[in-house]
Amino acid sequence: xxxxxxxxxxxxxxxxxxxxxxxxPRMGFVNPMLLPPLSExxxxxxxxxxxxxxxxxxxxxxxxxIVAFIIAVPIGAAAxxxxxxxxxxxAIFKPMLFYVFxxxxxxxxxxxxxxxxxxxxxxxxxxxxxxxxxxxxxxTAAVESVKSDYIxxxxxxxxxxxxxxxxxYVPSMMPVxxxxxxxxxxxxxTGVMIAEMYASRTGIGHxxxxxxxxxxxxxxxxxxxxxxxxxxxxxxxxxxxxARCSTWRT
Amino acid sequence: MQYVADMKGAQTAGAxxxxxxxxxxxxxxxxxxxxxxxxxxxxxxxxxIVIVGPSGCGKTSLLMMMAGLRDHTEGRIHVxxxxxxxxDPERVGVIFQEASLFxxxxxxxxxxxxxxxxxxxxxxxxxxxxxxxxLVGLSGxxxxxxxxxxGGMKQRVSIAxxxxxxxxxxxxxxxxxxxxxxxxxTMGHELLRIWSTTxxxxxxxxxxxxxxxxxxxxxxxxxxxxxxxxxxxxxxxxRPRTYEMMATDTFGxxxxxxxxxxxxxx
Numbered sequence: 141x142x143x144x145x146x147x148x149x150x151x152x153x154x155x156x157x158x159x160x161x162x163x164x165p166r167m168g169f170v171n172p173m174l175l176p177p178l179s180e181x182x183x184x185x186x187x188x189x190x191x192x193x194x195x196x197x198x199x200x201x202x203x204x205x206i207v208a209f210i211i212a213v214p215i216g217a218a219a220x221x222x223x224x225x226x227x228x229x230x231a232i233f234k235p236m237l238f239y240v241f242x243x244x245x246x247x248x249x250x251x252x253x254x255x256x257x258x259x260x261x262x263x264x265x266x267x268x269x270x271x272x273x274x275x276x277x278x279x280t281a282a283v284e285s286v287k288s289d290y291i292x293x294x295x296x297x298x299x300x301x302x303x304x305x306x307x308x309y310v311p312s313m314m315p316v317x318x319x320x321x322x323x324x325x326x327x328x329x330t331g332v333m334i335a336e337m338y339a340s341r342t343g344i345g346h347x348x349x350x351x352x353x354x355x356x357x358x359x360x361x362x363x364x365x366x367x368x369x370x371x372x373x374x375x376x377x378x379x380x381x382x383a384r385c386s387t388w389r390t
Numbered sequence: 391m392q393y394v395a396d397m398k399g400a401q402t403a404g405a406x407x408x409x410x411x412x413x414x415x416x417x418x419x420x421x422x423x424x425x426x427x428x429x430x431x432x433x434x435x436x437x438x439i440v441i442v443g444p445s446g447c448g449k450t451s452l453l454m455m456m457a458g459l460r461d462h463t464e465g466r467i468h469v470x471x472x473x474x475x476x477x478d479p480e481r482v483g484v485i486f487q488e489a490s491l492f493x494x495x496x497x498x499x500x501x502x503x504x505x506x507x508x509x510x511x512x513x514x515x516x517x518x519x520x521x522x523x524x525l526v527g528l529s530g531x532x533x534x535x536x537x538x539x540x541g542g543m544k545q546r547v548s549i550a551x552x553x554x555x556x557x558x559x560x561x562x563x564x565x566x567x568x569x570x571x572x573x574x575x576t577m578g579h580e581l582l583r584i585w586s587t588t589x590x591x592x593x594x595x596x597x598x599x600x601x602x603x604x605x606x607x608x609x610x611x612x613x614x615x616x617x618x619x620x621x622x623x624x625x626x627x628x629r630p631r632t633y634e635m636m637a638t639d640t641f642g643x644x645x646x647x648x649x650x651x652x653x654x655x656x
Contacts, residue, residue: 289490296457296477296484297504297555307507311494 176358185362194347194366201343202370204260204332208267209325216272216324217317220279234280241277245270245331249338258339267331274327278320282313318382325378329371344370405468406559406591407433407456412465413616414451424616425451426462431610431619435558438585438592440602442648443612444656449595452617453561456593457484469559479504483552485562491536491544491551497523498532501550522550525584542573549584562594566601574598575633578605582631599645604631611648613655621651 158178165172176184188194223230223237249266256262286309294308336345348363412429415422425448433439441449454460455467458474467474469481477484491500499506501522502515510518523529526546536544545565552560566574578601585592596602602609603625611621625644627635635641 287490289486289488290492292459293484293486293490293492294503294507296459296479296482296486297507298477298479299507303507307503308492311492314494 173355174357176361180358181361181365184358185365188359188362189366197342197344197347198366198370200260201332201336201345204263204267204336204343205325205329205374208264208271208332209328211264212268212271212328213275213321213324215268216275217279219272220276221283223276224280224283237273237276241273245273246334246338249335252335253339258341263332263335263340263343266335267328270331271324271328274324275320278316278323282316282320283309285316286312318378322375322378322382325374326371329374333367405432406435406437406470407431407593408466408468409452409456410466410468412452412455412462412467414448414455414462414464427616427618429465429612429617429619431622433591433593435591436589438582438594438605438607439610440594440596440606440608441610441612442596442599442602442652443617444614444652445597447612447614448617449612450563452612453484453563453593453595456559457482457561459484479555479557481557482559482561483555483557485545485548485552485560485565487564488568491547493536495535496532497528497534497536497539497547500536500547501554503551504555519550519554522554525553525587526550527580540573541569542577545569545577546580549581553584553588553590558591560590560592562592564595564597567597574601579631579633581605582629586630599648600636602648603627603641603644604636609644609648611651611655620655621648623647 161175162178164170165175165177223233245266248269252262252266252269256265290308290312291304294304299307332343333345336343337349340346344363344367348360348367351357351359351363409429409431412426413424414426415424429452431439441452443449451460455462456469456474458477469478474482492503495503498516498519501519502510505515505518520529520532523532526549528543528546528550531539531543536547539547548565552562566577569577582605594605596605606625609621609623609625610619611623612618613620623644627638627640627644
């Protein structure tokens with residue numbers, strides 16, 4: 141199939157879904173109280189975005205996501221590399237970390253509230269906590285994915301340990317690391333959302349959860365659209381960086 | 391250019407590589423494992439040496455020791471008159487099993503990798519890698535990535551990378567093992583052509599008896615672990631070698647002698 145055909149089919153499917161969203165409630169196939177027509181939701185989205193409270197919520201959510209990411213990635217990556225590189229650290233910590241990794245992180249949320257309250261810090265701390273584990277696991281896998289042959293080759297040409305790190309480990313791990321960044325961003329965003337919906341005074345997650353409790357369906361769907369746009373924007377940003385870095389060479 | 395002085399010493403001693411009663415014991419969880427036992431060999435400069443032996447006999451270990459990539463517990467290994475406690479790309483180039491090229495680098499960058507470790511400028515590197523590329527018959531492929539090359543081409547790049555620093559000794563660890571039979575034959579032939587124009591001392595490991603006889607001036611046969619030298623065979627076939635020689639009686643007798651030695655040692 142040619143590229144324009146694929147795009148055409150995609151557009152057609154999108155139009156179909158959006159059309160169904162508009163028509164189904166209007167024609168009585170679904171209860172408009174539960175699924176308001178698309179046009180109504182879009183009108184509500186416009187109204188909501190104009191409200192300073194909502195604008196502030198978006199800014200805060202985005203800031204929480206960014207700060208949590210900036211904290212989680214270096215900590216997770218450093219710990220992951222340490223575990224993969226130092227056999228003793230690996231032998232001691234790896235099973236423990238795998239046990240903790242298997243526990244749903246949301247059960248720790250009440251503890252985070254007790255320690256950090258229900259403000260900005262708690263969202264960042266909780267999201268960074270969940271994300272750091274994902275980064276740690278992937279970073280460990282990335283280091284272990286470096287073929288020992290490559291290291292041997294570099295050594296045979298007299299490479300120093302620092303040169304091996306820069307010229308073999310980093311480029312060899314790069315594809316896995318970039319993929320990790322994208323996936324951990326999804327976990328990171330989810331972490332912020334869960335924390336906001338659980339207990340908060342602001343943020344998109346908090347608004348959505350409130351609207352749901354008050355049965356304000358147009359507002360709720362408007363919130364979902366807002367959130368989807370912000371999440372996709374983050375994902376595409378990381379993907380853009382990924383594409384930029386793939387052409388990076390030593 | 392330290393090795394030039396060493397080379398003079400080696401010439402008086404008459405050997406590019408001098409391995410004298412080398413043994414090696416690996417520390418294992420249940421005491422030591424004897425990998426090599428009392429191995430000696432003397433390799434004259436410019437000779438093409440092939441080592442054959444069963445899997446696990448320690449021939450790769452021995453090669454890694456000559457490359458300075460691995461320690462040994464007893465004996466002495468001299469390359470061009472001096473011990474080799476750590477890798478020295480000025481003296482020894484290594485070509486590994488499979489191609490082991492870096493997939494994130496182009497052909498040029500792979501060949502120039504050893505030079506770039508020494509901080510050589512881009513122009514100087516290119517000036518030295520280009521003749522290597524044409525030597526291995528890959529002119530015009532410099533900007534390709536390894537995944538765009540066939541198995542034989544990758545191994546050619548690997549050879550070019552081993553030669554780019556012009557070391558007098560080239561160590562090759564089953565370099566063609568992953569190739570299909572025809573490609574393997576062609577590569578063997580190519581290697582002899584390259585060797586005859588560069589005057590390197592080559593130590594080449596293989597499992598293939600035909601390859602051994604076809605390539606070598608001398609064949610060393612090793613026993614199963616602990617690896618010992620059980621035979622040293624002079625291959626007195628004329629050079630340049632041709633495919634037709636494989637059908638001769640001399641070729642058959644030499645291959646048979648190696649085979650008998652390997653079989654007896656089991």
